[in-house]
Amino acid sequence: MNDFIQFWIQHTPIFSILIPAFTAFILVLLGNPGSGSLAHDWRQPWRRGISYVSSVLGLTTAIIYLTFASSGQITTYNLSEWTAPFGIVLVLDRLSAFMLVLTYSLAVPVMWFASKEWDERGRYFHAMMHFLLMGLCGAFLTGDLFNLFVFFEILLMASYVLLLHGQGKARFQLGIHYVTINLLASAFFLIGLGMIYGSVGSLNMADVARLIPLLEPDQHRIAIAGGLLLFVVFGIKAAMLPVGFWLPKTYAVATTPVAAIFTIMTKVGIYSILRVNGTVFDDAMSKEILQNWLLPIGIITSLYGVIGAMGAERLRRFVGFMILSSIGTILIAISLFNTNAWAAALYYLVHSTIIGAAFYILCGWITSQRGAFKDQLQIAPQMKQHKTIAVVYFLIALMMAGLPPFSGFFGKVFILQATENSPYQILIIVIVLLVSLLSIIAFTRAGFVLFWRATKPEDNPETEAYKAYQALPAQAPKRNDKTIYILLAGLIVYVIASNPVYQYVLNTSKQMQDNALYNQILLKQDEHGQVISIQPFNPEYLPETKYGGETEDPNAHLIPFLIAPNTLSGEHISDFKLQQIQQQHSSVEESNQLKLAEEP
Template identity: 75%
Template sequence: MSDFITFWHMHAPILSILIPAFTAFSLVLLGNPGSGALEHDPRQPWRRGISFISILLGLATAISYFMMASTGQITVYQLGEWSAPFGIVLVLDRLSAFMVLLTYVLATPVLWFASKEWDARGRYFHVMYHFLLMGVCGAFLTGDLFNLFVFFEVLLLASYVLLLHTQGKARFQLGIHYVTINLLASALFLIGLGMIYGNVGSLNMADVARLVPILEPEQHKLAIAGGLLLFVVFGIKAAMLPVGFWLPKTYAVATTPVAALFTIMTKVGIYAILRVNGTVFDDDFSQAMLQKWLLPIGLVTSLYGVIGAIGADRLRRFIGFMILSSVGTILIAIAMSNTQAWAAALYYLVHSTLIAAAFYLFSGWITSQRGEFKDHLKIAPQMKQEKITSITFLVIALMLAGLPPFSGFWGKVFILQSSAQSAYQGWIIAIILIVSLLSIIALTRVGFVLFWRASRPEDNPKEPAYAVYQALPDRAPARNNQTIYVLLAGLILYVVFAAPIQQYTLATAEQIRDRSLYINQVLKKDREGNVISVASYDPTYLPETKYGGEALDSNAHYIPYIISENSLKGEHISPYKQRQIQQQLNNESVAPTDAQLKPMEP
């Protein structure tokens, strides 16, 4: 048992990436016929079983992450046993554990709902579902900026396919727009990474955070420009204005379970802003730029989203605009750049994700009950389940509008309390209160159209409308209402346990603001206590390789600190290099005053 616990602690961070990855590959090997034959395919129960077992394992792993991180421990996993910044690392801290747990808390009930009927309407649903989870979890866990780009691409590729699931003209048209926007964002991402690497010499987050403040003025400006370019990319992912217009229409055409799952996608962008622009680029200039631009962007996004919701003509687009408004609220909290505000942002982030997912599932329920009217906000005959749907809508509306005693109310209260330290407290309070009032008006309009002004159904059997109405289902789609109840119950528990959750988010905010702690945990030091890194980037430095011959290397004594003992004894470390390592370790005079790599002799 002790061996298993040791193994778990050593390899835990990689499991949330490997579990969905191996599941997706296994499902690909299982095969997938055309969508019309899926329901009767004998392998379909196997797909569903494998998929659901995998997501339960992922949920258990996420819970264990949360418990590990609750102690304040930062776990670093070295891929290939190479230390940062020379190798890629995964970092499990309070923030990443929090976001991975949120991902699985959302993904598990949504998959349970989708596995009843929706997964049989298109090919490779479960494959892409798990590839999306792999990309999302990888983005939350990686400690490397380029690796963040890679995981963004993984989740985006999966989202392209999921968006087009079950096909359709509208999905194809908006899918093209969605792909085009994200390809542009990916190009900007690479340009930003190039600017950072060309001036810092590293893409490891901890190393970049350490080196940016001590760069030469010209290099510093170019590196910051690269960081601001990443901010634009993350803003596109988070759907903040003026680069977030794509979200309401795009999410509106996605299938019900896909739209519900996509609510976590905007939070990946918010996470990246918080992690990269909020903590990695944490020098005075970067923070000044962030506060100068992010606060007005958050205020405008929040206000624009709720105004768009008031004018929406379809329920799904209404939800998309409300997501935009919630993104703006979270950005307001991040822009205040203090520990209490970041804790409030994290608390509100969970609420906004789960309530938006529940609302998308509710729109699927409404669509099935209204026939040809679907989710259009037009007067239609009363739904057969009018009482239960109206009660469910009322609960969702109260939560979404931020009325007491629900989680949205407490999230906004925490944000307003944190604004006491801001010079723009008046603007923040005014906009949040105005948005809350407009949200109530927008939700009242929706309820008015869907329920209060609904016409009486046709009761004359001789009329064609009577047969059409009788053909409508008299109950919710399979597992639809149960999944909504699970998410709403989770949000109620979220309020019940608001105090310990707020304590965790506060500790999380304190941890991610403590850059020195993050740097000390991720980067290795030599025997003098100096970080082993490159400062600044030297393009003339060429490391010796197994195939590059033998050359005098003044950095040989650093090797035992950045690779594992087994690798040190392996075939890639030549006898000549081994002798240099030993000689330099035995010779105190070669120890430099700092731990920066030096060019090798030609």
Template identity: 75%
Template structure:
């Protein structure tokens, strides 16, 4: 048991990434016939079983991480045993643990629902689903900006395939647009990283946050410009205006479980804005730039989303516009740049993700019972389960519009309370209240068309409409309604536990603004208690490799950066060991400033 606990602590938090990664590879190795053969393929039950066991294991792991992170300790995992900022690190704190639990809380019922028959409509559904989870977990856990880019690409590659799952002209057409937009965002991401690295000399988040305030004016402006470019990239991922027009149509053509799991995708962009723009570039210029741009963008996005929902011609697009509106509300809270507002933003983020996923699942239920009318806002015969569906729609409408006593109402009240000393308080309160009113109008319109104005079904057996109506299912698609009930129950529990949840959110908001905590936990110090950091880029520097030897003025730092077992092993060359020992016994242990060219000066 002690060995198991030691293994757990030793490899926290990389297990959350390895679980979906190995699952995806195992599923690929199982092979996959054409989509038309999946129903009769003997391996399909194995795929479903392995996939579901993996996602449940991921959920258990995420909950354990949440319990660990609630202690306030920041857990750091050094890949290849090299400490930051020279090595790539994974960081488990309250925020990353929260996002992991949200990811798996959503993924578990969605995958369980998809394992009924949706996974038979295209090849490698389960493998791509777990590659998506791998990218999401990696993005939430990484402490390195370039690794954030890598995990973004992993989850995007998986999302490209999942969006096209089930085939169809509309999916291919909008999938092409989705790919093109994200490829542009990826190019901008790399440019922004280059600007930051060129001015700071590091891409470790904690190290960049430490060094940015010490830069010369010209370099500081370049770094902030790179940060703002990343803000645009994250804005595309979060679907904020004016770079979020793609979301309603794109999500509307995805299959029901894919659209439901995609609700977490916009939250990755919001997470990145909070983690990178909100905490790394938190000096005066960075915060001023963030508030100047983020507040009006949030206000406009929130208002535009609800107006688009009122004008929507399909229920799936209606949900997409409401997702846009919720993104705007979260961005408004983040733009206030205070702990109370950020805690409120996190509280509302959890609510908006789960309720949007439940709404997309409801769209699948409604579509199955409306036949040729699908989810279009057209007058159609009553659905066979119209009372049950209407009740679920009503509950979702109350939650999503932000009416009491549900979590949406609590989240919006918390945001309004956080505006106490905000200079643009009137704007924030006015827009949030107006959006809530318009949301009620939008849901009233949708419910009026779908339920109140529904006509009586045809009763003459000789009519074609009668045969079409009788052919419709009497019940929801298998597991569809159950998955919705699971998500709605989770949101009700969320309200019941609002007090401890809010305490956790407030502690999270406080922790992510404490750069000194991350610096003391992640970065190493030398014998003089100076942080060991990176050097500016030097084109003449030749690193020592296995097959070459080069003089290293900073060899004496190595014992501080790698574990003792590695130092005593065979990975440190004899040439490097001699340099370390020579510098240790040297009269001058502190390297010449002209050699270090430290970016702090």
């Protein structure tokens, strides 16, 4: 047992990436006959069982990681045992553990819900869901900017397939738009990374944060421009305006479980803005530019979202606009750039993700009982479960609009409290309260059409309308209502635990802004206490490798500080490299002895 615990601790946190990765590969190898045959395929129960067990295991792992991180401990994992900034490093801190728990807390009920018939509407549904989880977990754990790009691409490729799950012309058309927008964002991502690497010489987040203030003016401007380009990319992912118009229509055409899990996708963009633009680009110029732009962007996004919801003609688009509005509220909090505001943003982020997923699943329930009217906000015959659905809709409306005593209310109160020393305090308070008021009006309008003005169903058995109405289900689709209850119960528990949760996110925001702490833990120092990094960056510098010939490397003596002894003595370090290390180490020792001898 002790050996297992030591193995677990040694390889934390890569398990959160490996669990969904291996699950996805196993599900792909299991095969898939096609959407038309899945209901009768003997492998379908195995797919569901493997998928669900993996999701529960992922949630358990995330909770364990959260307990590790809650003490303030930052755990690092060096891939191939090369430390930062020369190797890829995973970082488990308070923020990444918090996002992992949120991801799996949503994935487990959605996966359970989708395992009743929804997963039979397209091939490789479960495999793509786990590739999506792999990309999400990797994005939250990586400490390297290029690796962040890699995990972005993994989750995006999975999302392309999931968006088309269930087929249909509308999904294909909007899927093309979604792919095109994200390919453009990926191109911008690479350009931004090139600008940062070309001027800084590193893509490790902690190293970039350390080096940016030390750059020459021209290099500094290029690096800042690269960071702002990344901000545009993250803004596209987060669906902030003016690059977020795609969200309401795109999410509206996705199948119900896919739309529900996609509510976490926009939070990857929010997370990246916090992690990269908020802490890596921590110099005065970056902060000034970001503060000047983020507040108006947040205000416009929040207002546009709620106004769009008021005018939405379909319930699914209504949900998309409300999610857009909540993103604007989170951006307003981030723009304040203080620990209390960031803590409030993180608290509200969880609420907006879970309630958005619950609302999309409610849309599936409503659609199933409205027949040809589907989710259109038009007067239709009364739903067979109209009383139960109305109560659930009312609860979701209260939560999403931010009314007491629910988590949305607490999140907005935390944000308003964080404006205490802001010169824009009055403006932010007015906008947040105005958005809440408009949200109530929007929910009232939609509820008025769905419930209050619903007509009595046809009672003449000889009419086609009577037959069509009687053919509609009298119960919610399988697991649909239960999944909503689970998510809403989770938000109620979230309110009850608001004090410890807020203390956790407050400590999280403090930890995020402590760049010196990350430098101390992630970056190695030589015998003189200097951080081992390449600065100033020399683009012509090419270290000798096992497969690159015998090239002199002036920095070979630093290698023993960067890798484990077993790796240093392994087969991937050439004899020529070891000889350079020994010679340079001897020269350094002789130089130190001469300096000591010369001292009086």
